[in-house]
Amino acid sequence: MNVDTLVMMANQIARNLAARGEEVAVAAVAEHIRDFWDPRMIKALHEAARDSLEPIARAALTRLGDSG
Amino acid sequence: MGYEPQADFGTPEVLSEITVTLTIDGRPISVPAGTSVMRAAAESGGSIPKLCASDNLAAFGSCRLCLVEVDGMRGTPASCTTPVAEGMVVHTQTPRLQRLRKGVMELYISDHPLDCLTCSANNDCELQDTAAQVGLRDVRYGYEGASHLGLGVDSSNPYFDFDPSKCIACSRCVRACDEVQGTLALTMDGRGFASTISAGQSADNFLSSECVSCGACVQACPTATLQEKAVKEIGKPERAVITTCAYCGVGCTFRAEMRGEQLVRMVPWKDGKANRGHSCVKGRFAWGYAHHKDRITSPMIRESIDQPWREVSWDEALSHTATRLNAIKAQHGARALGGITSSRCTNEETFLVQKLVRAGFGSNNVDTCARVCHSPTGYGLKQTFGTSAGTQDFDSVMDADVILLIGANPTDAHPVFASRMKRRLRQGAKLIVIDPRRIDLVRSPHVEAAHHLPLQPGTNVAVLTAMAHVIVTEKLADEAFIRERCDWDEYQDWAAFVADERHSPEALEAVTRVPAADLRAAARLYATGGNGAIYYGLGVTEHSQGSSTVMAIANLAMATGNIGRRGVGVNPLRGQNNVQGACDMGSFPHELSGYRHISDGATRALFEADWGVALDPDPGLRIPNMLDAAVDGSFRALYVQGEDILQSDPNTHHVAAGLKAMDLVIVHDLFLNETANYAHVFLPGSTFLEKDGTFTNAERRIQLVRKVMEPANGMSDWQVTQALANAMGLGWSYSHPREIMDEVARLTPSFAGVSFARLEEAGSLQWPVNAAHPDGSPIMHEDGFVRGKGHFVVTDYIPTDERTGPRYPLLLTTGRILSQYNVGAQTRRTENSIWHDEDVLEIHPTDAENRGLNTGDWVRLASRTGETTLRALVTDRVAPGVVYTTFHHPSTQANVVTTDYSDWATNCPEYKVTAVQVAPSNGPSDWQRDYDAQARQSRRIAGHAEAAE
Numbered sequence A: 001m002n003v004d005t006l007v008m009m010a011n012q013i014a015r016n017l018a019a020r021g022e023e024v025a026v027a028a029v030a031e032h033i034r035d036f037w038d039p040r041m042i043k044a045l046h047e048a049a050r051d052s053l054e055p056i057a058r059a060a061l062t063r064l065g066d067s068g
Numbered sequence B: 001m002g003y004e005p006q007a008d009f010g011t012p013e014v015l016s017e018i019t020v021t022l023t024i025d026g027r028p029i030s031v032p033a034g035t036s037v038m039r040a041a042a043e044s045g046g047s048i049p050k051l052c053a054s055d056n057l058a059a060f061g062s063c064r065l066c067l068v069e070v071d072g073m074r075g076t077p078a079s080c081t082t083p084v085a086e087g088m089v090v091h092t093q094t095p096r097l098q099r100l101r102k103g104v105m106e107l108y109i110s111d112h113p114l115d116c117l118t119c120s121a122n123n124d125c126e127l128q129d130t131a132a133q134v135g136l137r138d139v140r141y142g143y144e145g146a147s148h149l150g151l152g153v154d155s156s157n158p159y160f161d162f163d164p165s166k167c168i169a170c171s172r173c174v175r176a177c178d179e180v181q182g183t184l185a186l187t188m189d190g191r192g193f194a195s196t197i198s199a200g201q202s203a204d205n206f207l208s209s210e211c212v213s214c215g216a217c218v219q220a221c222p223t224a225t226l227q228e229k230a231v232k233e234i235g236k237p238e239r240a241v242i243t244t245c246a247y248c249g250v251g252c253t254f255r256a257e258m259r260g261e262q263l264v265r266m267v268p269w270k271d272g273k274a275n276r277g278h279s280c281v282k283g284r285f286a287w288g289y290a291h292h293k294d295r296i297t298s299p300m301i302r303e304s305i306d307q308p309w310r311e312v313s314w315d316e317a318l319s320h321t322a323t324r325l326n327a328i329k330a331q332h333g334a335r336a337l338g339g340i341t342s343s344r345c346t347n348e349e350t351f352l353v354q355k356l357v358r359a360g361f362g363s364n365n366v367d368t369c370a371r372v373c374h375s376p377t378g379y380g381l382k383q384t385f386g387t388s389a390g391t392q393d394f395d396s397v398m399d400a401d402v403i404l405l406i407g408a409n410p411t412d413a414h415p416v417f418a419s420r421m422k423r424r425l426r427q428g429a430k431l432i433v434i435d436p437r438r439i440d441l442v443r444s445p446h447v448e449a450a451h452h453l454p455l456q457p458g459t460n461v462a463v464l465t466a467m468a469h470v471i472v473t474e475k476l477a478d479e480a481f482i483r484e485r486c487d488w489d490e491y492q493d494w495a496a497f498v499a500d501e502r503h504s505p506e507a508l509e510a511v512t513r514v515p516a517a518d519l520r521a522a523a524r525l526y527a528t529g530g531n532g533a534i535y536y537g538l539g540v541t542e543h544s545q546g547s548s549t550v551m552a553i554a555n556l557a558m559a560t561g562n563i564g565r566r567g568v569g570v571n572p573l574r575g576q577n578n579v580q581g582a583c584d585m586g587s588f589p590h591e592l593s594g595y596r597h598i599s600d601g602a603t604r605a606l607f608e609a610d611w612g613v614a615l616d617p618d619p620g621l622r623i624p625n626m627l628d629a630a631v632d633g634s635f636r637a638l639y640v641q642g643e644d645i646l647q648s649d650p651n652t653h654h655v656a657a658g659l660k661a662m663d664l665v666i667v668h669d670l671f672l673n674e675t676a677n678y679a680h681v682f683l684p685g686s687t688f689l690e691k692d693g694t695f696t697n698a699e700r701r702i703q704l705v706r707k708v709m710e711p712a713n714g715m716s717d718w719q720v721t722q723a724l725a726n727a728m729g730l731g732w733s734y735s736h737p738r739e740i741m742d743e744v745a746r747l748t749p750s751f752a753g754v755s756f757a758r759l760e761e762a763g764s765l766q767w768p769v770n771a772a773h774p775d776g777s778p779i780m781h782e783d784g785f786v787r788g789k790g791h792f793v794v795t796d797y798i799p800t801d802e803r804t805g806p807r808y809p810l811l812l813t814t815g816r817i818l819s820q821y822n823v824g825a826q827t828r829r830t831e832n833s834i835w836h837d838e839d840v841l842e843i844h845p846t847d848a849e850n851r852g853l854n855t856g857d858w859v860r861l862a863s864r865t866g867e868t869t870l871r872a873l874v875t876d877r878v879a880p881g882v883v884y885t886t887f888h889h890p891s892t893q894a895n896v897v898t899t900d901y902s903d904w905a906t907n908c909p910e911y912k913v914t915a916v917q918v919a920p921s922n923g924p925s926d927w928q929r930d931y932d933a934q935a936r937q938s939r940r941i942a943g944h945a946e947a948a949e
């Protein structure tokens, strides 16, 4: 998968949900990605350079990792 | 059904709770108060002669043929203009009336050419019928008087002729154009028998006039003056079959009027609840593509895309395809396979394609073209209201007091609904238009928007948040409604968010470029002007904030209590005929039919039990992800039914690279479309005239599509998918689409009460159709939101990453035109191209002058993604800094310049905002030349001298 695209997508989701407050936003981003992304996309995002993810997206990804 | 003209009750139906009883020709009859005597007589089975009346037009009272006698009333009143009264005693047939009517009729006939035997309307002519009805046998006046006999025929319209020599000056056409269509293209000049009808100014003909070729006047004309050319060529129809238009999401129903196996004409069906007897040029006339020479009717295969196509038998094509699919699955796993369903195909066909992907391929890699149009609608309305669909029926607009139109251009894209809307606006409803471009509705005959907010493309969320700011801070919100129907705490969070000063119209003006005072006035009007109804289109969804905008719209409706009754609501104007249906049928990679998430074990178990296979519990790939995964090597085979993703999806280079990387691309379509340039298998498709099934329109209305002729390719599309499934060993045995709908109903709670039998009986049904709503649901959320409490969602305005700059200083936005449909595969293959034979670039005079451009000049349109060339049209419809084009023609390839940016929640592409530069050019770009050569190469068919288009 094109990792740049996935990072861009994750950051975009995070930015659009950020107004809900960090805690809610992290959970919402994780839920959104779980609901709408094919597993290979999530896997590729896990393997991507986390530095390019914005904090909310990064936290959401960690949470996704935790819950499988 | 044999051929019977549609019944005409003479004057429109009146909806009144009060009933009046009268006696007509000795028989008592009860009708709603306000009904005309003419209609009452017709409803009781009688028929009063008439010429100037028709039941879709207000009574006019000019021909004087419909005279009746009423006890206690002097004279002989015209029955079309006389309302019924309690106890009235009417006589429709007396010697005196007969004498009077004969006299009138004689005058008409003296001015009419008596060439009935050779007239194309012979035996289907109201004038002829009425002459017989009144018993006219001879004409005393001779035929020399002032007449229209010498006037020439206007054949300029490609679909109908105007032969003024046959005109009886009843003005039905003029009134149809005014009242039904709302274009006001026709005028009646002169008086009495000297009067003539003309389209536009005296120098105009139908083609050069304002006429939009909707056909309403042709349908209204009682003579052969205005008549379809096809009737002249083929002859009078012999039978009629009711079916549904396959173009836009309005979902007009038509009588396909046939002679043998030949379609003579499509006439809008008066009982159709979506269109109420009206149509537009596409559905009415543009069906000739079904027999176009480019249509491919035999299956074809090839090993690689640089080879010519090889025509093969169905058996060979299907077994070859199945073998390839099975091999790729064995080697790369189920998730390497996927499919795309079509919003132009029926619900049943769409359901089968997603079933083939999920149950046959074994993945959830199924998507549909709604991805690129209304996927944000599905997401946004589900989040806020709980249902991925619009809330109203079309009739509801007739109860709206304020219409808020956002990012939609209904006169071009949803013309029949636009006519309804215009009718309501002429009655006095107020209109607010939020659109970067001055669409026709901003100002057209007898319609003027109260407010036009010409926002900077990409700032919808900011504008709507500013409107919410006004509503909340000026205390215009409907608190009682919110407390009762929505989550109050969420409302308060949202209200606090929008009330923040940074969301005021003044603070956002720099971003939106909408004058704050106008925005405030518009917000006040929507909140306080009575029933407020929101209609929106792709100008809302096709942005990186598409889903946020849909939710912002829903927030506004909830905050003002404009939801859950007639005249209000949130209404997406759906693009394609069956885009609602394709979404309903489970075409998205994360959802089964009825919008149930694939991860939901109980829902999956239901399908697994019915289908006898285990389903993948994880969401699959969306179209853009499929293309990425193809380049990456993890996605290898794609079955595309009835879509042309190469032309319709953004960033053509990206689509082409994805398709090229796949091992197997199967295109199932009518024509060798642009996507087929990259295909290895071509399965010929069938038209809507050649299949049974259902379409679901933008009102959630499920309507039957009926087969009127045999498929030219030998199979309806659902049969092709079934044959492919069976070649893969799935053992399907549907014998008719009704069995597929039964399966949908069995597996989908919102369709539980739907069956072909119920649809036959009811004419149409709006889902949900279930135990609670056995007759369907015209208005949603009447007693509460489907999700429980209405959910206010904070929608922050996050600007797109696509920015203008010195190299790309202009913003390109895209749209549609009336006569062409989407990628144009069908309409370009009809006479409709007479109105629009190329895409042009609209540019503001100031921007044009800065670049030395004039209308008609070739220009180079370049973005960060690519470039193309087309001709310029200099117009102030677009604001300075904004340019606009359509994408109906493959030679323009407007999507070469659109970007990969997309909606944050759904990946719906951002077609509406691309930073571009425009410069003079000498002609086609290198890409256009290369593309053309590649396309020509790719369309070769072995043994055929010439490639199809």
Ligand code: SF4
Binding pocket: B173, B176, B177, B181, B183, B184, B185, B186, B199, B210, B211, B212, B213, B214, B215, B216, B217, B218
């Ligand atoms: S075809 Fe439609 S728009 Fe044209 S003149 Fe007739 S009614 Fe008017």
Ligand code: SF4
Binding pocket: B166, B167, B168, B169, B170, B171, B172, B173, B174, B197, B220, B221, B222, B223, B225, B226
């Ligand atoms: S063209 Fe037809 S509808 Fe129009 S005035 Fe003449 S006869 Fe009547």
Ligand code: SF4
Binding pocket: B245, B246, B247, B248, B249, B250, B251, B252, B275, B279, B280, B281, B282, B283, B284, B414, B415, B416, B417
């Ligand atoms: S294209 Fe749309 S408006 Fe036109 S006839 Fe078909 S359904 Fe109706």
Ligand code: FES
Binding pocket: B049, B050, B051, B052, B053, B060, B061, B062, B063, B064, B065, B066, B078, B079, B080, B081
């Ligand atoms: S039909 Fe009533 S006056 Fe013409």
